[in-house]
Amino acid sequence: MTDKKTSTALEDGPSDGGRPLVELRDAGKSYGNIRALHGVDLAVHPGRVSCVLGDNGAGKSTLIKIISGLHQHTEGEFLVDGGPVRFSSPREALDKGIATVYQDLAVVPLMPVWRNFFLGSELTKGPWPVRRLDIDRMKRTADEELRNMGIVLDDMEQPIGTLSGGQRQCVAIARAVHFGARVLILDEPTAALGVKQSGVVLKYIAMARDRGLGVIFITHNPHHAYMVGDHFSVLRLGTMELSADRSRVGLDELTNHMAGGAELAALKHELAQVRGVDTEELPEEGDLRAPAAAPEEGRS
Amino acid sequence: MSMARQAEPAAVTPPPAPGPKESDGRTVRRPLALRLLARPEVGVFLGAVAVLVFFLFTAPPVRDGSSMANILYQSSTIGIMALPVALLMIGGEFDLSAGVAVITSALTASMLSYQLTMNVWVGVVVALVVSLAVGMFNGWMLVKTGLPSFLVTLGTFLILQGVNLAVTKLVTGNVATDDISDMDGFAQAKAIFASSFEVGGVQVKITVVWWLVFAALATWVLLRTKYGNWIFAVGGNKDSARAVGVPVTFTKISLFMLVGFGAWFIGMHNLFSFNTVQSGEGVGQELIYIAAAVIGGCLLTGGYGSAIGPVFGAFMFGMVQQGIVYAGWNPDWFKAFLGVMLLGAVLINLWVQRTATRR
Numbered sequence: 181m182t183d184k185k186t187s188t189a190l191e192d193g194p195s196d197g198g199r200p201l202v203e204l205r206d207a208g209k210s211y212g213n214i215r216a217l218h219g220v221d222l223a224v225h226p227g228r229v230s231c232v233l234g235d236n237g238a239g240k241s242t243l244i245k246i247i248s249g250l251h252q253h254t255e256g257e258f259l260v261d262g263g264p265v266r267f268s269s270p271r272e273a274l275d276k277g278i279a280t281v282y283q284d285l286a287v288v289p290l291m292p293v294w295r296n297f298f299l300g301s302e303l304t305k306g307p308w309p310v311r312r313l314d315i316d317r318m319k320r321t322a323d324e325e326l327r328n329m330g331i332v333l334d335d336m337e338q339p340i341g342t343l344s345g346g347q348r349q350c351v352a353i354a355r356a357v358h359f360g361a362r363v364l365i366l367d368e369p370t371a372a373l374g375v376k377q378s379g380v381v382l383k384y385i386a387m388a389r390d391r392g393l394g395v396i397f398i399t400h401n402p403h404h405a406y407m408v409g410d411h412f413s414v415l416r417l418g419t420m421e422l423s424a425d426r427s428r429v430g431l432d433e434l435t436n437h438m439a440g441g442a443e444l445a446a447l448k449h450e451l452a453q454v455r456g457v458d459t460e461e462l463p464e465e466g467d468l469r470a471p472a473a474a475p476e477e478g479r480s
Numbered sequence: 481m482s483m484a485r486q487a488e489p490a491a492v493t494p495p496p497a498p499g500p501k502e503s504d505g506r507t508v509r510r511p512l513a514l515r516l517l518a519r520p521e522v523g524v525f526l527g528a529v530a531v532l533v534f535f536l537f538t539a540p541p542v543r544d545g546s547s548m549a550n551i552l553y554q555s556s557t558i559g560i561m562a563l564p565v566a567l568l569m570i571g572g573e574f575d576l577s578a579g580v581a582v583i584t585s586a587l588t589a590s591m592l593s594y595q596l597t598m599n600v601w602v603g604v605v606v607a608l609v610v611s612l613a614v615g616m617f618n619g620w621m622l623v624k625t626g627l628p629s630f631l632v633t634l635g636t637f638l639i640l641q642g643v644n645l646a647v648t649k650l651v652t653g654n655v656a657t658d659d660i661s662d663m664d665g666f667a668q669a670k671a672i673f674a675s676s677f678e679v680g681g682v683q684v685k686i687t688v689v690w691w692l693v694f695a696a697l698a699t700w701v702l703l704r705t706k707y708g709n710w711i712f713a714v715g716g717n718k719d720s721a722r723a724v725g726v727p728v729t730f731t732k733i734s735l736f737m738l739v740g741f742g743a744w745f746i747g748m749h750n751l752f753s754f755n756t757v758q759s760g761e762g763v764g765q766e767l768i769y770i771a772a773a774v775i776g777g778c779l780l781t782g783g784y785g786s787a788i789g790p791v792f793g794a795f796m797f798g799m800v801q802q803g804i805v806y807a808g809w810n811p812d813w814f815k816a817f818l819g820v821m822l823l824g825a826v827l828i829n830l831w832v833q834r835t836a837t838r839r
Contacts, residue, residue, distance in 0.1 A: 248723070250723070269722075270723050270724070270725060271725040271727075274724075274725050280723065282720070282723060287717070287720055288712065288717040288721065288783065289717065290712070290716045290783045291709075291712055291713065291716055291783075295709055298709075299709065299721065299724050299726060300713075300724035300725035300726045301724075301725065302709055304705075311705070311706075312700075312704040313704050313705060313706065313708075313709065315704075
């Protein structure tokens with residue numbers, strides 16, 4: 181077991197051959213007697229985008245909550261820079277350079293853009309009794325970072341709730357990048373966005389990757405995932421259904437998996453017994469199994 | 481002040497990335513008047529001015545300096561408590577036990593020093609500890625159980641109300657505490673909590689000064705410190721705040737303890753200005769504090785408000801309370817007047833926010 185995982189890590193590694201920034205080995209999480217997640221392997225390397233796909237209830241949220249420190253895993257191993265960790269708060273994960281951008285709770289809507297940008301990591305000046313926020317510096321920095329990401333706002337004082345969904349995501353991404361995140365977790369950043377805004381967010385994902393960040397991109401849209409992803413993991417019912425590098429999986433296959441293709445294939449045999457059901461167009465079980473089972477084989 | 485800052489960012493850096501324009505062209509600069517109205521304290525400021533002008537015309541005695549000092553004193557006893565209550569409200573919670581907690585604090589100080597015949601300062605310090613502990617208990621219960629603050633503090637409210645009466649009767653055999661005015665340290669404590677000084681021939685109570693000092697301090701903390709940022713954040717979106725590393729538990733518990741501090745301060749003022757404490761008092765005051773904070777532009781659901789707003793809110797209360805007396809009307813009308821004022825203020829706030837924050 182461990183052997184196989186180690187070899188995976190080495191093979192998946194980018195040119196520097198380094199170990200992954202964040203790695204899950206056979207990790208899982210149970211809430212009482214409910215097993216929300218089990219047997220999950222995931223490795224995040226600098227400068228690469230790992231996509232995690234899955235339908236609602238597949239365990240995507242549980243997975244990010246473990247990595248971002250909101251919850252703790254109950255099975256398996258969770259390693260950061262090769263050392264096992266167990267975060268008790270998001271603060272600890274942040275200190276390790278793991279930043280999470282949540283779909284709906286990325287920001288405090290009524291607070292101004294610059295306050296949101298620095299929330300939890302405020303810049304201050306002055307000695308203790310009169311230690312105060314360095315407002316000018318924070319506004320300037322926030323504006324610079326947003327401009328680096330190509331977002332121009334007229335007014336740093338406007339409540340962030342007045343920005344569009346895509347802009348809010350971008351502010352959150354820019355914030356994570358600014359605070360030295362090495363691993364960026366994006367929780368369905370494109371789920372509530374229009375076509376054009378999704379494109380903008382995908383552009384920033386690619387930008388963050390090019391800056392050398394390891395990105396975990398959670399989504400249920402295989403098209404979005406395939407545009408920027410280097411590695412794809414499909415979760416279903418709390419466990420890994422597919423884990424494959426970009427070179428080993430096509431968009432069609434990915435889409436098929438997301439659409440519950442493996443389940444459909446298994447049903448095909450049963451359906452074939454019933455007259456009047458057209459099974460010709462359904463995928464064969466064999467078509468789908470191969471990449472899922474063999475991400476490690478024959479890659480060298 | 482904010483105008484000068486707002487104009488600045490546009491000129492900071494030339495856009496390095498291709499594409500971005502100097503402005504996205506969709507946000508039209510709103511007129512100054514509208515931007516001012518978007519501040520939480522502006523609506524209540526206008527309201528307070530209106531009430532003041534109204535009584536200046538209808539009640540001639542109000543124009544006198546000493547009446548104004550009296551009105552300010554009345555406002556300060558509400559205002560000092562309305563401040564921490566407002567901060568707590570911005571932090572997304574409210575405290576129904578704040579009214580009786582004032583009495584609990586005063587009773588503790590009074591009975592402890594009287595029964596043990598000690599310097600009143602011992603009682604004052606113990607009362608502070610008790611008040612902070614009550615606040616801490618409220619906050620801790622809230623954070624640990626996840627129950628709404630309405631339930632938790634309703635429980636504390638009932639407990640304190642019962643304990644106040646029962647313990648006082650048990651200890652003194654009466655519903656009021658004994659007079660402590662001849663005890664050691666009384667004069668000293670009175671100088672701090674309940675003295676008055678003269679300004680231009682008018683006696684001004686020291687609580688007015690404390691009120692304004694606390695208000696200035698609260699404003700500074702709220703707008704200029706990390707902690708203030710956290711208060712807005714935990715009230716605006718607790719989960720976001722936690723996710724970006726804001727210590728939500730610490731912020732909530734400390735806010736409840738701040739209310740405890742306010743209750744202690746007003747409790748001490750009551751004790752040292754009247755020498756004795758009625759154990760059944762304080763019920764209903766918590767709603768006055770909450771009303772002053774809401775009239776002051778704080779959002780009941782949290783995340784929005786100011787410390788200056790409740791100052792004007794408390795002033796409106798004091799003004800109406802005394803103004804009715806000076807106008808020679810039946811003081812029974814006070815509460816009805818208050819109710820109308822509260823509804824009016826809430827409606828104005830709502831309207832102002834909608835108009836001013838519309839894109």
